[in-house]
Amino acid sequence: QVQLVQSGAEVKKPGASVKVSCKASGYTFTGYYMHWVRQAPGQGLEWMGWINPNSGGTNYAQKFQGRVTMTRDTSISTAYMELSRLRSDDTAVYYCATAYYDILTGLQNWFDPWGQGTLVTVSS
Amino acid sequence: QSALTQPASVSGSPGQSITISCTGTSSDVGGYNYVSWYQQHPGKAPKLMIYDVSNRPSGVSNRFSGSKSGNTASLTISGLQAEDEADYYCSSYTSSSTLDYVFGTGTKVTVL
Numbered sequence: 001q002v003q004l005v006q007s008g009a010e011v012k013k014p015g016a017s018v019k020v021s022c023k024a025s026g027y028t029f030t031g032y033y034m035h036w037v038r039q040a041p042g043q044g045l046e047w048m049g050w051i052n053p054n055s056g057g058t059n060y061a062q063k064f065q066g067r068v069t070m071t072r073d074t075s076i077s078t079a080y081m082e083l084s085r086l087r088s089d090d091t092a093v094y095y096c097a098t099a100y101y102d103i104l105t106g107l108q109n110w111f112d113p114w115g116q117g118t119l120v121t122v123s124s
Numbered sequence: 125q126s127a128l129t130q131p132a133s134v135s136g137s138p139g140q141s142i143t144i145s146c147t148g149t150s151s152d153v154g155g156y157n158y159v160s161w162y163q164q165h166p167g168k169a170p171k172l173m174i175y176d177v178s179n180r181p182s183g184v185s186n187r188f189s190g191s192k193s194g195n196t197a198s199l200t201i202s203g204l205q206a207e208d209e210a211d212y213y214c215s216s217y218t219s220s221s222t223l224d225y226v227f228g229t230g231t232k233v234t235v236l
Contacts, residue, residue: 045227047225061224062222063222108175109158111160111172113172
């Protein structure tokens with residue numbers, strides 16, 4: 001079955017960077033876009049951007065432009081999200097989630113399935 | 125781009141039906157049939173319940189249904205069960221220049 005397994009929790013100091021991984025299995029990695037969504041403690045969901053694992057192309061929410069980098073390693077079916085210049089308000093659970101892309105019908109506009117989430121805590 | 129507006133909480137007794145609203149604008153909910161709904165239990169990842177306004181993924185109970193009218197989408201849960209107690213989020217594609225997808229503020233569903 002389709003499964004996304006993310007890396008473990010991280011604790012970082014303000015100003016540092018964090019890189020979260022998301023390993024996919026059970027489907028053709030390059031056939032699905034990978035989205036990243038975060039959720040601050042007790043708050044709602046926030047879309048950060050996506051990467052096309054086939055081409056490496058990316059699309060980031062303007063809020064994160066210049067601080068986020070999404071990459072992938074197709075040899076191990078893994079996507080990465082790196083966030084730099086961390087602040088305390090970046091403390092959140094970061095999720096990866098897939099969306100199918102078809103050359104005829106385009107990108108499916110929903111997220112399924114999701115990884116289990118990675119808690120990133122930013123604290124001095 | 126503001127988050128889509130959902131009621132903070134909705135409650136109902138077992139067996140009853142409840143409806144959660146999700147209000148946006150003509151740039152998101154009203155402009156596209158790309159509304160999806162997610163269920164999130166405490167400490168768990170969100171789970172897709174409805175996509176493209178009213179489609180149910182395989183494996184999701186037919187007690188869950190979605191609809192849309194103008195700039196407001198709705199999720200209805202019929203025959204409410206204890207296991208339905210969770211947070212629910214809507215999401216929509218948006219034509220905003222700053223991001224592609226926007227989520228709702230979230231609704232806590234309580235089964236009385």
